[in-house]
Amino acid sequence: MQNDDRTREELIEYDDDERRLFAELPREEVLTPGDVDRLVRRLRFEGFFRARVNAWRWGLAAAAAIVLFAAGTATGRFAERRNSLDALLARSDLSITDRVLLLQRAGTAYVQAAQSYASATTTIDSGAVEVASRVLMGAAHAVARNGLDAGLSARLTSALQPSVMTPVSAPRKPVIWY
Amino acid sequence: MTIVPLLVDPPDATLIRRFLNGDERAFRELYVRHTPRLKMTVRRLLGRTGPDVDDIVQDTWLAGCRGIHSYRGDATLVAWLTSIAARTTYALLSRRNGRETPLHDDVPEPRAHAPESGIDLERALAALPDHQRVVVVLHDVEGFTHDEIAAHLGMATGTSRATLSRARQALRQALTTGVSNAER
Numbered sequence: 001m002q003n004d005d006r007t008r009e010e011l012i013e014y015d016d017d018e019r020r021l022f023a024e025l026p027r028e029e030v031l032t033p034g035d036v037d038r039l040v041r042r043l044r045f046e047g048f049f050r051a052r053v054n055a056w057r058w059g060l061a062a063a064a065a066i067v068l069f070a071a072g073t074a075t076g077r078f079a080e081r082r083n084s085l086d087a088l089l090a091r092s093d094l095s096i097t098d099r100v101l102l103l104q105r106a107g108t109a110y111v112q113a114a115q116s117y118a119s120a121t122t123t124i125d126s127g128a129v130e131v132a133s134r135v136l137m138g139a140a141h142a143v144a145r146n147g148l149d150a151g152l153s154a155r156l157t158s159a160l161q162p163s164v165m166t167p168v169s170a171p172r173k174p175v176i177w178y
Numbered sequence: 179m180t181i182v183p184l185l186v187d188p189p190d191a192t193l194i195r196r197f198l199n200g201d202e203r204a205f206r207e208l209y210v211r212h213t214p215r216l217k218m219t220v221r222r223l224l225g226r227t228g229p230d231v232d233d234i235v236q237d238t239w240l241a242g243c244r245g246i247h248s249y250r251g252d253a254t255l256v257a258w259l260t261s262i263a264a265r266t267t268y269a270l271l272s273r274r275n276g277r278e279t280p281l282h283d284d285v286p287e288p289r290a291h292a293p294e295s296g297i298d299l300e301r302a303l304a305a306l307p308d309h310q311r312v313v314v315v316l317h318d319v320e321g322f323t324h325d326e327i328a329a330h331l332g333m334a335t336g337t338s339r340a341t342l343s344r345a346r347q348a349l350r351q352a353l354t355t356g357v358s359n360a361e362r
Binding site: 011012014018021022025026027028029030031032035036038039040042043044046048049050 | 215232240
């Protein structure tokens, strides 16, 4: 691109020695350690570089997410099984409060099952009636047997016993014999 | 400036494209590839070593990165960066000369040793007045044309020619005087 007027008369041309000196000038200089890091920090601050995320970090994050999901699912299933009615009934380490709650849950379950059956059909099956009645009766017996009815069954029993009263006869009218 | 095709792999254009996509490693490769040449040019333009050289190189890269979208690839990347460095250096020298001593056309002091090596030419260049040295380095070392020098430094083309003429006279006198002194 040196197509300018270097050959103009007023411009001194270099002789061979001078041209050699120019040709022998060194063209490169050693880098100062750390300069590129300083510049990279500045450029990163100005938003030139995206955050570096290595592929192995993505893999690690995905694996951790899968492990967390599996652990959460397993924990949830274990807690669900541990707190089911069947599991609680089988446990012997429940506190008194927990046993009261268990009674409440069982009763609620019975009521919900009865409502669910009733809403699912329009005709009441005699078998269902018998099952419902027997369960209710069994529960009532258990409650009474264990003294959980606050004496209600005793009062009902005495109330339902046939009374030994003498029949009230109508007052005889005096017979007037004529 | 003379365009020398660089058969390097990957080519600058690829690295620039990757850098524009946020690839830090591509930038580092560009830096390592071109900074040694750029740094030598800046040191020669300044006429001395010191912290100014590293600062100007950093400023040049920063300006280059900020304006990389305007780089069309019709010159080599190092030539484009050199033009930025020349502007930055010339502005710094002009500010310093305006504050301290004005630019002058004095011929450098003759030295008492033979200018038979590149080091002597380096010394002669460093001893030139700042604006003469900048024009000589850009024209005779880096291969810029007067039109390019005038555009980069914000001067008339004729001023660049006249400055180069005076600079060559001064250089020859310095080199010759040195030879004469050494022969005595």
